[in-house]
Amino acid sequence: MLTSVFPNKELTAEQQTVFKQILGFTKDALKTQQKSIFQLNGDAGTGKSVILTQLFLKLEKLAKENQTQNYFLVNHPELLKVYQENTGEFAELRKNRFLRPTTFINRAHKTGQKADVVVIDEAHLLLSESDNYNNFRQKNQLQEIIKLSTVVIFVFDSRQVLKLKSYWSENLLQKIIPEKINFASATLKTQMRMQAPAKVLDWIDDLTDKKQLDEIPEENDDFLTMDSNYDFRIYADAEKMYQALKQKNQQVSESRIVATADYPSTLDGKKHFINEGNFHLPWDQYNYSKTTWAQKPETINEVGSIYTVQGFDLKYVAIIMGPSVKLADDGNIQIDITQYEDQEAFKKRHDQDLKNIDQVKEQIILNSMNVLLKRGIKGCFFY
Numbered sequence: 001m002l003t004s005v006f007p008n009k010e011l012t013a014e015q016q017t018v019f020k021q022i023l024g025f026t027k028d029a030l031k032t033q034q035k036s037i038f039q040l041n042g043d044a045g046t047g048k049s050v051i052l053t054q055l056f057l058k059l060e061k062l063a064k065e066n067q068t069q070n071y072f073l074v075n076h077p078e079l080l081k082v083y084q085e086n087t088g089e090f091a092e093l094r095k096n097r098f099l100r101p102t103t104f105i106n107r108a109h110k111t112g113q114k115a116d117v118v119v120i121d122e123a124h125l126l127l128s129e130s131d132n133y134n135n136f137r138q139k140n141q142l143q144e145i146i147k148l149s150t151v152v153i154f155v156f157d158s159r160q161v162l163k164l165k166s167y168w169s170e171n172l173l174q175k176i177i178p179e180k181i182n183f184a185s186a187t188l189k190t191q192m193r194m195q196a197p198a199k200v201l202d203w204i205d206d207l208t209d210k211k212q213l214d215e216i217p218e219e220n221d222d223f224l225t226m227d228s229n230y231d232f233r234i235y236a237d238a239e240k241m242y243q244a245l246k247q248k249n250q251q252v253s254e255s256r257i258v259a260t261a262d263y264p265s266t267l268d269g270k271k272h273f274i275n276e277g278n279f280h281l282p283w284d285q286y287n288y289s290k291t292t293w294a295q296k297p298e299t300i301n302e303v304g305s306i307y308t309v310q311g312f313d314l315k316y317v318a319i320i321m322g323p324s325v326k327l328a329d330d331g332n333i334q335i336d337i338t339q340y341e342d343q344e345a346f347k348k349r350h351d352q353d354l355k356n357i358d359q360v361k362e363q364i365i366l367n368s369m370n371v372l373l374k375r376g377i378k379g380c381f382f383y
Helices: 013-032 048-066 077-089 101-111 141-147 170-176 198-208 238-252 297-301 357-373
Strands: 036-042 070-074 115-121 149-156 182-188 231-234 255-259 273-276 279-282 314-320 325-327 333-335 376-382
Touching: 013 036, 013 048, 013 115, 013 149, 013 182, 036 048, 048 070, 048 115, 048 149, 070 077, 070 101, 101 115, 101 141, 115 141, 141 149, 141 170, 198 357, 231 238, 238 255, 238 279, 238 314, 238 376, 255 297, 314 357, 333 357
Parallel strands: 036 149, 036 182, 070 115, 115 149, 231 376, 255 314, 314 376
Antiparallel strands: 273 279, 325 333
């Protein structure tokens, strides 16, 4: 399967320790009815979602006994489909308990009912300002969820923030979380998705942290994957990369090509193409079906966006790094924010809590690179 959000997946020792910590924290909070928040941190691929799904299954098993009202929220339509699909595999899980944050907030305000426990996956996707387009009228989604719940458990990774309207930082989190609240946190450190050696993981982190790259691989250079089964390749030809990816997809399936948002696209129902030399493929289309984009066989003929694949596992991922990302001869990464075509990501923020807006925009591009480069279980190709 393409995701790590199945409640029956075996936990590692590190994950089991954190799972028990959060479960104990939640039980104590429910017993005392003390408003409580647990923050689970970790980089992409460290298994945060696995813990949340098993935790929520356990809480729902206890719900009949404890008469608790529990909800699982995720502000990602493709991931929500997977979570809702999973409910059919477990009698304790109810589809109507898996919601988008705006749906939960608006429904709670309308009915006046509050939740006992709210679990939030990908909390870095929560809106941190009002957004009429998404029918969110208040100021901050996390703040509203805390008001409407006894216990909130949320996953957070500042390196996966992708839009100004959902901009988060540790400082902003500290302002949102009340000072006198019962608070605890844990951080997962072990990379679980990518079967890659430390040298590959460190190189990707250096790239997305904008550190100088001491070693700059050329096409077919395997210096990063010596003594490793992980397939990490850099291509000077996007079409050649795509053909190699298609071969991998035929062999093991679940492999897709994605790109940074440096190529124009609008939600007008028409196809918008990415052109790089001989490479010519359309962006992914809006997915109205219940099957996720990455699970549809025909999407090997499309280019996935950051919003399509965030949170998903792929066997192999191929990434087109567009014009916003430049590599200087001295190994320094340069980001050109004027080349980034995702207008929704840079849509003007109404409040004034972001002082250096260009620096934040640059970080959003680096974050998108970080997310895309960490999708592949068995391999990562990039142009």
